[in-house]
Amino acid sequence: MSTVSTSTPTPAPADDPLARERAHLAASRAALREMREEVEALDIRDVAANWVNAQVLKRQIDERIEALADLSDTPLFFGRLDYLHAPGAEQAEGADGEKFYIGRRHVHDADGDPMVVDWRAPVSQPFYRASQQDPMDVALRRRFGYTGGELTAYEDEHLSDPAEAAKTSRLLQREIERPRVGPMRDIVATIQPEQDEIVRAGLTGTVCVQGGPGTGKTAVGLHRVAYLLYAHRERLARSGTLVIGPNRSFLRYIEQVLPALGELTVRQATVEDLVAQHAEVRGSDDATAAAVKGDARMAQVLRRALYSHVTLPTEPVVVVRGSRHWRIPAYEVEEIVRELLERGIRYGAAREALPQRIAHAVLVRMEQAGEAPDDRVQDAVARNTAVRAAVKAIWPQVDPAKLVLRLLSDPAFLAEHAAGLLTEDEQKAILWAKPPRSVKSAKWSPADAVLIDEAADLIQRTPSLGHVVLDEAQDLSPMQYRAVGRRCSTGSATVLGDLAQGTTPWATRSWREALAHLGKPDGVVEELTAGFRVPTDVITYASRLLPHIAPELTPVRSIRENPGLFEVRPVTGDADVVAACRELLRREGSLGLIAADARVPALAEALERAGLAYLDPGRETTPDVRLTLVPASLAKGLEYDYVVLDEPRAVVDGEPDERTGLRRLYVALTRAVSGLVVTHAGPLPPQLG
Numbered sequence: 001m002s003t004v005s006t007s008t009p010t011p012a013p014a015d016d017p018l019a020r021e022r023a024h025l026a027a028s029r030a031a032l033r034e035m036r037e038e039v040e041a042l043d044i045r046d047v048a049a050n051w052v053n054a055q056v057l058k059r060q061i062d063e064r065i066e067a068l069a070d071l072s073d074t075p076l077f078f079g080r081l082d083y084l085h086a087p088g089a090e091q092a093e094g095a096d097g098e099k100f101y102i103g104r105r106h107v108h109d110a111d112g113d114p115m116v117v118d119w120r121a122p123v124s125q126p127f128y129r130a131s132q133q134d135p136m137d138v139a140l141r142r143r144f145g146y147t148g149g150e151l152t153a154y155e156d157e158h159l160s161d162p163a164e165a166a167k168t169s170r171l172l173q174r175e176i177e178r179p180r181v182g183p184m185r186d187i188v189a190t191i192q193p194e195q196d197e198i199v200r201a202g203l204t205g206t207v208c209v210q211g212g213p214g215t216g217k218t219a220v221g222l223h224r225v226a227y228l229l230y231a232h233r234e235r236l237a238r239s240g241t242l243v244i245g246p247n248r249s250f251l252r253y254i255e256q257v258l259p260a261l262g263e264l265t266v267r268q269a270t271v272e273d274l275v276a277q278h279a280e281v282r283g284s285d286d287a288t289a290a291a292v293k294g295d296a297r298m299a300q301v302l303r304r305a306l307y308s309h310v311t312l313p314t315e316p317v318v319v320v321r322g323s324r325h326w327r328i329p330a331y332e333v334e335e336i337v338r339e340l341l342e343r344g345i346r347y348g349a350a351r352e353a354l355p356q357r358i359a360h361a362v363l364v365r366m367e368q369a370g371e372a373p374d375d376r377v378q379d380a381v382a383r384n385t386a387v388r389a390a391v392k393a394i395w396p397q398v399d400p401a402k403l404v405l406r407l408l409s410d411p412a413f414l415a416e417h418a419a420g421l422l423t424e425d426e427q428k429a430i431l432w433a434k435p436p437r438s439v440k441s442a443k444w445s446p447a448d449a450v451l452i453d454e455a456a457d458l459i460q461r462t463p464s465l466g467h468v469v470l471d472e473a474q475d476l477s478p479m480q481y482r483a484v485g486r487r488c489s490t491g492s493a494t495v496l497g498d499l500a501q502g503t504t505p506w507a508t509r510s511w512r513e514a515l516a517h518l519g520k521p522d523g524v525v526e527e528l529t530a531g532f533r534v535p536t537d538v539i540t541y542a543s544r545l546l547p548h549i550a551p552e553l554t555p556v557r558s559i560r561e562n563p564g565l566f567e568v569r570p571v572t573g574d575a576d577v578v579a580a581c582r583e584l585l586r587r588e589g590s591l592g593l594i595a596a597d598a599r600v601p602a603l604a605e606a607l608e609r610a611g612l613a614y615l616d617p618g619r620e621t622t623p624d625v626r627l628t629l630v631p632a633s634l635a636k637g638l639e640y641d642y643v644v645l646d647e648p649r650a651v652v653d654g655e656p657d658e659r660t661g662l663r664r665l666y667v668a669l670t671r672a673v674s675g676l677v678v679t680h681a682g683p684l685p686p687q688l689g
């Protein structure tokens with residue numbers, strides 16, 4: 001491999017390869033500008049037939065213009081592939097030839113010939129996967145290095161040359177070691193082969209990725225959505241895609257990755273957001289109640305409670321039309337009801353079908369009597385008062401929130417439907433001490449909202465999306481997995497998580513179990529073990545906890561060359577913690593001060609006293625404010641160049657049990673990219689010893 005770099009971006013002779021590459025960059029920029037201008041010049045007045053069409057079209061055009069923006073700090077292309085033989089044009093967005101520039105988006109010249117090929121096109125794949133062992137028909141792979149938007153270096157690998165030894169790329173290494181300021185960035189230039197396999201896995205299958213801290217799960221999930229949107233644009237435009245993250249600060253942290261990849265239409269939400277449509281969450285549960293409410297057995301309790309509303313008829317249905325009485329005996333109505341119960345359709349759908357079925361029975365009798373009724377007669381009979389009254393008695397309308405309200409308020413009703421499913425203690429744990437008077441006045445907890453969502457789905461099918469990415473999945477309860485699963489029941493999912501980072505009482509124990517709750521038992525489980533975030537010394541220290549929190553998992557192997565800074569420092573008070581922050585702020589990049597939630601107010605005060613400005617998690621750092629004060633409960637998924645971890649013991653003690661506490665600590669210890677200082681006034685947890 002050979003690397004060429006120059007620190008001064010200007011003059012280079014025309015035969016200099018770097019100069020030629022810069023010329024191609026300049027030409028591609030100009031072409032992109034033209035593409036954008038073309039869209040901006042579109043006049044939609046002639047084509048849009050009405051106001052609504054015009055608005056839709058205008059939005060599409062605005063999105064297209066936004067997607068075509070030339071972001072000055074994101075290079076138009078980051079790689080080049082020279083093939084030994086020209087691949088088919090269908091592989092390369094219509095381009096033919098042997099040489100392709102690979103970038104974030106497709107750029108073509110005035111004749112429509114591609115100048116930059118999308119990283120997701122089939123022709124780009126060898127950029128990520130080709131190796132000396134399997135060159136994939138590639139003669140040359142060139143990576144480009146940029147400094148402040150200027151192309152300043154390139155690095156060549158002659159994959160088909162047996163004389164060239166495989167080496168780690170310096171540009172790749174530099175990218176991985178780059179300081180982290182601001183929100184998460186895309187990794188499109190440096191996706192690794194094992195990550196690429198997940199990114200490009202087919203749309204129809206569900207993939208579950210187990211990976212330790214910093215192995216790139218979130219990055220891979222986001223790039224996978226971008227890839228799927230490219231490969232199945234039309235299908236997913238119709239059905240939609242969704243990224244689910246654990247909380248708002250996390251979503252804010254990742255929200256710019258997809259737009260940077262040109263994808264503006266992906267919805268991002270927490271599980272709470274998804275189920276919030278049925279009930280406003282204003283309350284909370286203790287751990288015991290939440291665990292019972294989150295257990296999959298609750299789905300059966302709800303089903304039983306809902307169907308207990310169906311009463312088999314004891315009276316005939318008598319429909320009067322004109323001078324005639326049409327009588328459907330009780331046993332025949334019962335047959336219809338039983339048949340609907342057995343068909344396994346939603347409660348609501350069956351309820352809608354019932355009057356039509358009864359009407360059909362009436363019509364059969366009319367025909368037997370020599371009448372010739374048509375469809376309109378059937379509809380009229382279905383709306384007949386007697387039929388309506390019968391339906392109301394047999395198959396009444398049920399409101400999902402009212403159903404859950406009754407289950408949690410009425411001990412006899414709960415006992416009847418939880419018999420054989422929940423123990424008496426479990427029933428007691430979820431019953432409200434003081435039942436609310438109405439759905440509106442109830443202080444619904446997050447777990448209640450999931451129950452209502454389940455009930456709502458039993459009544460009416462929840463619409464399914466084409467693909468759902470579920471990040472930090474290890475914290476979901478079985479009932480939450482079900483809530484996510486019904487949102488991709490006809491689509492597929494990418495499930496990302498780390499069993500060692502599960503910090504809820506109901507945290508996932510095995511991915512197979514989780515996939516079953518999700519309704520995707522055939523999902524494939526993949527493991528990522530190469531760590532891109534945490535330096536070796538830090539991950540080795542954090543991994544001391546693994547035998548206590550997830551003994552079955554492989555420790556992460558850091559691929560960072562920079563050994564990083566690592567120190568465990570005894571301190572005597574908060575002022576020393578602030579001093580540690582000040583010290584690290586002298587270095588480049590972001591700094592997170594992570595502390596047990598209970599310690600946050602005291603540390604906030606200490607920072608303010610010392611005149612050190614800080615941010616809340618998920619807020620974007622600026623050159624002036626690079627310090628974030630992070631409660632341990634919100635640290636998951638985030639990362640900072642440097643971390644000061646305050647009082648590990650307090651982080652452990654902040655959780656209801658020791659295993660959860662140690663897992664929380666494991667999360668907090670693994671947020672640092674370049675260095676970690678652990679400060680402690682009290683003793684350290686013995687597991688770190």
Ligand SMILES: Nc1ncnc2c1ncn2[C@@H]1O[C@H](COP(=O)(O)OP(=O)(O)OP(=O)(O)O)[C@@H](O)[C@H]1O
Nearest residue numbers: 187190191192213214215216217218219532533637
């Ligand atoms: N192939 C790669 N090239 C460069 N950087 C990468 C690569 N893969 C991951 N990273 C970087 O490593 C860091 C960690 O990635 P990410 O947050 O996706 O990991 P994670 O597995 O989700 O971690 P956690 O378990 O802590 O949530 C990010 O800064 C990400 O950009």
